[in-house]
Amino acid sequence: MFKTIEETMQWIHQLLPHGIKPGTMRMEWVLEKLNHPERSLRTIHVGGTNGKGSTVSFLRNIYQKAGFEVGTFTSPYITNFNERISVNGKGISDEDLIKAANIIYPYVKELENTDLGTPTEFEVVTLIGIVYFAKIHYCDLVIFEVGLGGRLDSTNVIAPLASIITNVGMDHMQYLGNTIKEIAREKAGIIKSGTAVITAADHPDALEVIKETAERKHAKLYIYGQSFHVTDCGARDNEECFDFKSRFSHYSHLTTKMRGTHQLTNAAVALMTVDYLKTYFALHVEEEHVIEGIKETQWPGRFEMLSKDPLVVLDGAHNPEGVHALAETIRRYYQGRSIKVLYASLKDKNNSVMVEEIGKTADSMTFTTFDFPKSAEANELYSLSNHPHKAMADNWKIALTEMLSEASENDVIIVMGSLYFISEVRQSFLSNELQWRFSDEKR
Known part of the structure; x- marks a missing residue:
C-alpha cells in the first residue's frame, strides 16, 4: 500500500x-x-x-x-x-x-x-x-x-x-x-x-x-x-x-x-x-x-493573458475547430496588432489544417517542439507551412525568450497548440523560469 x-x-x-x-x-x-x-x-x-x-x-x-x-x-x-x-x-x-x-x-x-x-x-x-x-x-x-x-x-x-x-x-x-x-x-x-x-x-x-x-x-x-x-x-x-x-x-x-x-x-x-x-x-x-x-469564470490555457508587457496570450487550441475559434478571437481583440505565433503540437493531430488556419491570422510563425512522447518535431511542422515569415526552433524556451526580448508595443505573442505544451509553458512562465531582456528598440 x-x-x-x-x-x-x-x-x-x-x-x-x-x-x-x-x-x-x-x-x-x-x-x-x-x-x-x-x-x-x-x-x-x-x-x-x-x-x-x-x-x-x-x-x-x-x-x-x-x-x-x-x-x-x-x-x-x-x-x-x-x-x-x-x-x-x-x-x-x-x-x-x-x-x-x-x-x-x-x-x-x-x-x-x-x-x-x-x-x-x-x-x-x-x-x-x-x-x-x-x-x-x-x-x-x-x-x-x-x-x-x-x-x-x-x-x-x-x-x-x-x-x-x-x-x-x-x-x-x-x-x-x-x-x-x-x-x-x-x-x-x-x-x-x-x-x-x-x-x-x-x-x-x-x-x-x-x-x-x-x-x-x-x-x-x-x-x-x-x-x-x-x-x-x-x-x-x-x-x-x-x-x-x-x-x-x-x-x-x-x-x-x-x-x-x-x-x-x-x-x-x-x-x-x-x-x-x-x-x-x-x-x-x-x-x-x-x-x-x-x-x-476563468480557465487556464484558454486565451489566457500571461503578460501585458509584452502581451503574451496562451491558448490550447489543438484541433481545427479550436484553432478556428482562436483565430476569430485574435481578430476580435487584436485587429491591427502584429501577431507572432509560437506553435507546438502532437504528431497525431491534423497539423496541416491547423497550421494553414492560424497562418491566415499570424504575421509570423515559429514552429517548435517539447519533451513529450508524441510531440511533433519542429521541422515537421515547419514543412507544413507556406507562411512567408516562418522559423523553427528545437528549444521552445530559447525561441520564446527571443520573442519576448524582441517584442515591440504592437506585438501580440500567441503561444498555442497541445495542452501538454501549454501546461509546460505556463508553469515555466509563472515560475519566472523564463528570463528575457528588452531589445534596444523597446528600451
Whole structure:
C-alpha cells in the first residue's frame, strides 16, 4: 500500500504504457467490487470536441456561488496533477489522493489477473476520482468531463442528472472515426435513457445522430439556437458581454472574462443546464449567482493573458475547430496588432489544417517542439507551412525568450497548440523560469 505521494504517482504513471483501451468493462468490474460508489453521486456529464473544460468551469462557478460544494473531474491538467480531481476549484490533497488510491489498489491488482487485463492510467484516475467524491469528500454535485469520445470512455459509468455534448468536430479520428457522423455516435454514447441532453453541436450530421440517439433513449433534447439562445453584445475591456434566453429564463448583459464568441456558446450550454436542473431537480440558483458565476469564470490555457508587457496570450487550441475559434478571437481583440505565433503540437493531430488556419491570422510563425512522447518535431511542422515569415526552433524556451526580448508595443505573442505544451509553458512562465531582456528598440 502507498505511504507517500511519490509512490502513488509512480504507480499511476507506470500504467501509461498500457495506452488507451476503449470500453467500460474494467471500470464496471472494479466498481462492482466497491459496491458501486458512483451510484451515490449527483453528477453532470460533459462531453464534446471543444469547450468541455470551459463549460465545466462555468457550471462549477455558478453552483459554487449558489452555495453548493462542487466536485470536478477534468483532464488533462494545466498546473498540477491534483487539479484533475477538485472541490470548489481546489485540487485533491496528496493525503486524500493516497487514501483513494489505496482503496482501489487491491482491486486493480486483482483485475490485472483476469481476462480483462490491466486498466489504463485514465481508468485508474477516474476510479480514484469516483472513490474520492463518494467515500472521502462527498459533494452536493460532481461534474465529470469525458476523457475521450464518450460511449467507451471510462467516465461513462455514471448516471448523471443531465448530459452535455458541447460540439462535435474532427479530433482523435484514430479512435473515434473519420467522419462527423462516426465521431458524433461516440459522443452521443453518453446519452442515458430518460436523461436530458444539452448540446451546442451545429453540424447537420452530428445533430442528426444526437437527435436520433436522444429520441431512441427517450431523452429530452435541448439544442443551442433552438431551445436556448445567446445574443452577442460585443467585447469590451477584455470581457465578453451577452444576453441569454431559454424557455425558463432570460438574462441581459451578462459579462465573462472568457474571451471569444465560442465562449458565449459554452456559457449558454452551462446556463441551459442550470435552468434544467433548477426546474426538474430543484438545484436552486438565484439570478445573482448566475451573474457572479459567469463573470468570475476563468480557465487556464484558454486565451489566457500571461503578460501585458509584452502581451503574451496562451491558448490550447489543438484541433481545427479550436484553432478556428482562436483565430476569430485574435481578430476580435487584436485587429491591427502584429501577431507572432509560437506553435507546438502532437504528431497525431491534423497539423496541416491547423497550421494553414492560424497562418491566415499570424504575421509570423515559429514552429517548435517539447519533451513529450508524441510531440511533433519542429521541422515537421515547419514543412507544413507556406507562411512567408516562418522559423523553427528545437528549444521552445530559447525561441520564446527571443520573442519576448524582441517584442515591440504592437506585438501580440500567441503561444498555442497541445495542452501538454501549454501546461509546460505556463508553469515555466509563472515560475519566472523564463528570463528575457528588452531589445534596444523597446528600451
